[in-house]
Amino acid sequence: MEMEFKKRRSNKKKHPIRNTILLILAILLVGAGTFLYLNHRGYSAKNPNDMSLTEVKVTSSDSINQVGKKLQKKGLIYNAKYLNRYAKRYGAKSIKSGTYLFSPVQSIDNVYQELAQGPGEQPVLDSSYTYIDGNKTAEQTAGTMADAANVSRSALIAAYTDKDLIKEMKSKYPKLFLNAKSDITLYDLVMPGIYKLKDEKSAKDLVRDLLGRTNKEMGSYYSELKKNGIPVSTAVLLAENGGKTEFDRRLAFIHKIASYAQELKSQYGILPSISIAQAIHESNWDDSELSSKYNNFYGVKSDDTDSGKSVVLQTQEVENGETVTKNARFAVYASYKDSMKAHAKTLVNGNTWNSSQFKDVISASNYKDAAQALYDDSYATDPNYPAAIIRIIENWNLAQYDK
Structure with missing residues (x-):
């Protein structure tokens, strides 16, 4: 038995070249994996949990690379090069000038699609997010929100004016109702913007969560609102606008x-x-x-042609039911x-x-x-x-x- 054991040991040979090659391959695979991960991450959302909105102005002279640099500077995407690469890969579309709303939850694909469709529409988002437009009524947004939270649309609309729920929310978040009008509804206190809604047990639970977020985000406003007698609903309306x-x-x-x-x-x-x-x-x-x-x-407007007292600017006016752009002379003060x-x-x-x-x-x-x-x-x-x-x-x- 002892002789056989020694024989087996004596037949075992080392393969330094093969081991080195395997090590190099392993390093290359890890490096490639890391590269692919980092490259993929560059196209994904900068921060899937940051649902804030930021205004970005795009001019008619901006290239896709220049727009990307603006987005990168504001912390909305990882790097401008990913937006530039995406545009080249899928065929550059015409970018419409205007003021956009972007968020760190948007992927490069989302951002590019939004730039292609132009400003004025809601942000392009993945299906896991819901956007609430502050310019729409409770009835207009109820369907989208109810579907996302898996509750009844009619129950959600009713919850906004439910007296017991309003009393409960006033007790829990008294500052939210600071300087509020007598006819305020709970929908008036829902922050417009991006939400990642989950399944709720009831429509009232959804409203409770919505107002919880509003109260949290209004924390930095409360002192100024109280000092100036301004209702919280005024600040809420600006959530999408700066x-x-x-x-x-x-x-x-x-x-x-x-x-x-x-x-x-x-x-x-x-x-x-x-x-x-x-x-x-x-x-x-x-x-x-x-x-x-x-x-x-x-x-x-002014009839004075003195350059120091008037200036000619473009203005929009309604003529025969249509909006037309015209030059007009305005007073300078x-x-x-x-x-x-x-x-x-x-x-x-x-x-x-x-x-x-x-x-x-x-x-x-x-x-x-x-x-x-x-x-x-x-x-x-x-x-x-x-x-x-x-x-x-x-x-x-x-x-x-x-x-």
Whole structure:
């Protein structure tokens, strides 16, 4: 037995070359696997759990690579090269310019498809995510949400106005109902945006989860909302449109012009809430070229051809029921105060053919009557104009400046 054992041992030979080759192959396989994994990850979602939305502006001159760099800089994709490769692999489509909403939960495929379809539509998402559009009503979104959470659509709509559930939510999340209107529904407090909904036991459980997320995301807003008497629903509506950054910018704009609006009231009798709300509405929160560059908050046109007092810009107007783009000459002001003062004088002095044109606006004792008078006295031709002004005033508690 001993001799046989030794014989077997003596026949065992080492194969250093074969072992080295196997080791090299193993390293190559691991390296290839790592490369494929990293390459695949580059096309996948940057963060499947980050459902935040970020605005990205795409211009007509942007290439797909330039768009990719913008997305990479904002932390929405791993690297611009993956979007560029995807476009080359599947055939570059025409990219439409505009302002998009993107999220880290979107894959390169999602991002590319969204760029191809253009802005204005909802974000392109995988089937595991649900998008809630803040511009839609409870009835319009109920079907999508109910299907995703596997609950009854009609039960979900009913849950939004269920008195017992509202009482329960007020008790659990009292800050959510800060400065709330008396007719508020729970849907008014549902954050628009991207959700990864799970199967729920009931529609009420779904609403509880939805408001839980809202309360969590509103944490950084509560102090400013309380200080300025602004309802939480106002901040909720901005979730898709810049979030906290945009909320702070808009509030800063109000604070910038509010004191001068109050000063104008003492001189001309214009309600500050009306002056502020019209400036917001006409300038799109000081985001228009006319307001931000030329201090023209109210879209005032001019016949003065002096380059320092007027500027020609494109504007959209409705003619025979169709929207057309035309060039028009607008007034240029040295400061925003000059613009606000000119607006106040126009309301007080009327126009060349009727000095009392806006007398009802001046004589109104509250913002609702004044807003309606802007239409009745032909300051605005849009019948929805008074409602838009009133909505701005109430959403941002501008009536506080009338006191």
